[in-house]
Amino acid sequence: MADVRSLPIPDGLEGERVDAALARLFGLSRSRAADVVATGDVLVDGKTVAKSDRVHAGAWLEVTLPPPPAPPRPVAEPVPGMGILYEDSDIVVIDKPIGVAAHPTTGWTGPTVIGGLLGAGHTVATSGAAERQGIVHRLDANTTGVMVVAKSEVAYSRLKRAFKERTVDKGYHALVQGHPDPLRGTVDAPIDRHPSGDGRFAVVAGGKPSVTHYDTIEAFRAASLLDINLETGRTHQIRVHMSAVRHPCVGDLAYGADPTLAARLGVTRQWLHAVRLGFEHPTQGVRVEFESPYPDQLARALELVSADQP
Template identity: 70%
Template sequence: MSTYRDQRSLPVPDGLDGMRLDQAVSRLLGFSRTAAAALVDAGDALVDGVTRPNSHKVKAGSWLEVTLPAPVAAPSVVPQAVPGLRVVHADDDIVVVDKPVGVAAHPSPGWTGPTVIGGLAAIGHTIATSGAAERQGVVHRLDVGTTGIMVVAKSESAYSALKRAFKYREVDKQYHAVVQGHLDPLRGTIDAPIDRHPTHDYRWAVVSDGKPSVTHYDTIEAFPAASLLQVRLETGRTHQIRVHFSTLRHPCVGDITYGADPTLSARLGLSRQWLHARALSFVHPGTGEQVTFVSDYPADLDQALDVLRD
């Protein structure tokens, strides 16, 4: 058995009766399914004092003893030049960037690629110290495979003001997306709760007990095989646009993770989802004025549109 720091002992509640052991550990302790399965495989999750396989069906009232791993140290920010990262605006309170594809917002466990925060540090921008060490100054995020406008707080007052503005939905977040097929109706709202996918750790899904998630869309242009949409987010859940349109069976073109047609993706030359953070509007935390920042499509998305129009 591995040596870890902490241990939890608790009974299996009635609601988990008959559930797989790895899933029960995941539900009870808030681990991902993969992490829970790893604990069970390592012999660190006992049922009534006995090691069991992940497939073991637990019974209500059985006693679980789970030995927890030591906390993983938070990844640190390493200044690193990021090709293609463009500073659109910078002042004492904020820095607005146009994020290229393949760049994460901030460091995270398992990510070894470039980050917006590392890129800003490399060119001398001092970011607010509020927030977790690896996410200091970050008030919202874009997926690694999503390009476009992103704002980062430089002052502590800006961090507080922007976090509040995002929380209370006072920021206008406009995206453009190309999805497969044609939406019916052409303009509408998707109101469906989102949380982690019940079986795939790296994916999110519409689930009945998820967090409220609201997406507004309007068709800009229709092609034979796809549609260009303007999308406005009322909420800001992880993968929200990708999950919502995939659930409607109109996944973002190129988004193989969420069910896009790989043949169409290859024809368009896309190796990621056609999704771009087009514009961001908010009240500037320093001046109190309404500001708007806009990003043009990058080359790969522009090229895909040209192919669709041919």
């Protein structure tokens, strides 16, 4: 059933575009807000508006919000190249390949970790939303490396708590452009959705607290290999923070990377790999740690950039 809302435009939205105002008021993406405007279901002082029109404080807003789409369900089919690093009755630790999302989302039609596990005969916990059962943390679709999925309900609840309480060691290697100064440091900057509404994220005042620690492993002429540890786990966190300090991950064109360098190194996605994951086993009470080697594309790019020395 459609959801009809009527309210005055708050003072804080004075001068905002209609689509931006809807996004902020109702938690929509900018693209979904624009779709609602396009249907004619948005009235300001009784008149239809365009998405680029500006709103004024105190104007009367009437919106008919369509029902949210049903969440996509995982498709159980094996995922080529998705290796199993460890498995017991409580957890399964995978080596996630490129082009695989953690779980189904609206608009994603590619393979998923959950679908791959189910398709290969593995069980996962039933806790969590239907489309992300067993998922306690995520990697971007084009970020590779170590990821743990809960198989039992107790593992799900304890691992979710461990990630929330930041007792999990999430270690990444990233090849970034240039040379960070200082060579070791911390990026502490809040992250939220990019104002453009195009799916990217950005450092935004009032965003969610986000902390990234980095240490330079080796500096090359055009790039630096970093060891990165996350305190928080925001979407695209490493990519956003490295771009914010003007050292985007090599190949990360969405966040400002040089396409010429990416092409020269044969990198078709961000050079970012989850190399290690350490946590207390949810039922055995011992600390466990898992590691993943670089995929071939990233290893080859590292060879090329290291050979390109003065």
